Amino acid sequence: MPELRCISCDSRFSDQEILYTCPSCDGLLEVHYGEAEIEEKLDIDEMKSLDLGVWKYRPFLPCDERVSIAEGATPLYEADRLAEWVGVDELYIKNEGGNPTGSFKDRGMTVGVSKALEMGLTKVGCASTGNTSAALSIYGAKAGIDAIVLLPAGKVAMGKVAQALMHGANVISIKDNFDRALELVREACNEKDIYLLNSINPIRLEGQKTIGYEAIEQLGWEVPDRIFLPVGNAGNISAIHKGLTEWKEHDIIPKLPKMCGIQSEGSKPFVEAIKNNKKKIAPEGEPETLATAIRIGNPVNGPKALNAVYDTGGTAESVTDQEIVEAQKKLARLEGIGVEPASASSVAGLKKLVEQGEVQPDEKTVCVTTGHLLKDSEEIIEVCTPPTEVEPDLQTVLNHI
Structure with missing residues (x-):
């Protein structure tokens, strides 16, 4: 199984734990794969023969495909x-x-929301300058789970807000900037059992x-x-x-x-x-x-x-x-x-x-x-x-x- 590894102190954790930073030192986490595990799954000739798309690179991803909307394969x-x-x-x-x-955010969300489903979670959340909220909302809708979005009021292009609204997300605008929105959503995710899918999440x-x-x-x-x-x-x-x-x-x-x-x-x-x-x-x-x-x-x-x-x-x-x-x-x-x-x-x-x-x-x-x-x-x-x-x-x- 993949593991989460702290880039600062090298502490290691199961990828089934809901962690975004290291509990020991608050350092950032990365997903690491065992070399034998990748070699067992990796057939380079087969990989090269598959059509483009995020999930063709499965040996280098931390979960199986569970929710996809044909992301990737961009020109x-x-x-x-x-x-x-x-x-x-x-x-x-x-x-x-x-x-x-x-936007590129779909690549991360197909994997992130798939991981949420794998762990039996029913709510996902993010702070966003726009594109993250759109992707989270659409993949949450596809997966049939709740999406919660915090945006900096008046600082997000309306086309991106429209995507989140149309796909049924709970959109909350705060009277501050993105950095404060991220602080708040991290706290809210801990309080309400919501899976955070900002890029601090290594998955x-x-x-x-x-x-x-x-x-x-x-x-x-x-x-x-x-x-x-x-x-x-x-x-x-x-x-x-x-x-x-x-x-x-x-x-x-x-x-x-x-x-x-x-x-x-x-x-x-x-x-x-x-x-x-x-x-x-x-x-x-x-x-x-x-x-x-x-x-x-x-x-x-x-x-x-x-x-x-x-x-x-x-x-x-x-x-x-x-x-x-x-x-x-x-x-x-x-x-x-x-x-x-x-x-x-x-x-x-x-x-x-x-x-x-x-x-x-x-x-x-x-x-x-x-x-x-x-x-x-x-x-x-x-x-x-x-x-x-x-x-x-x-x-x-x-x-x-």
């Missing part, structure tokens, strides 16, 4: 025109907006690591030089690094890509830690950015994310909201890929690092875009020229073409 686009704008020879976009709810991150698995498979089993990701709570960068480390240990891949995390200038505690070679992240009290999905001042997976960058020789950078919007528009207008603002930060960060000489033009790079354009339609209206309203006659229309 990897070769972005030639965007590569020219960025300044690199070879650029790929792994577009997680192709998931059922329009959820096991689903998210399959982003890296799919990208490498879609590249013909070649490892890119770098993977760029937006960083909010720092779950994705941590999860992908962990998953690819497992593949390297089992000789499925020969090396690890350099992991590169991007944040907004208004919300960059992770970047500050990397730039100053710190081992801990100093939280920001009032994070602010139009990229609401990464408006997080105290990333709970910070220690794992720092390790991902340091272990692979990667880097981190921050970009302005204006740079994010520019990259968002270029993705749409050069490649036809519509993403929410946080997603575009990965491309904006890559461009900035190329200009700085940190990334060389001949490095093969994958940028992960984490959520669909329609997740934040209000932002689109704010940053794009509105439609031109004219009289309904042909000549007037022709004059505006």
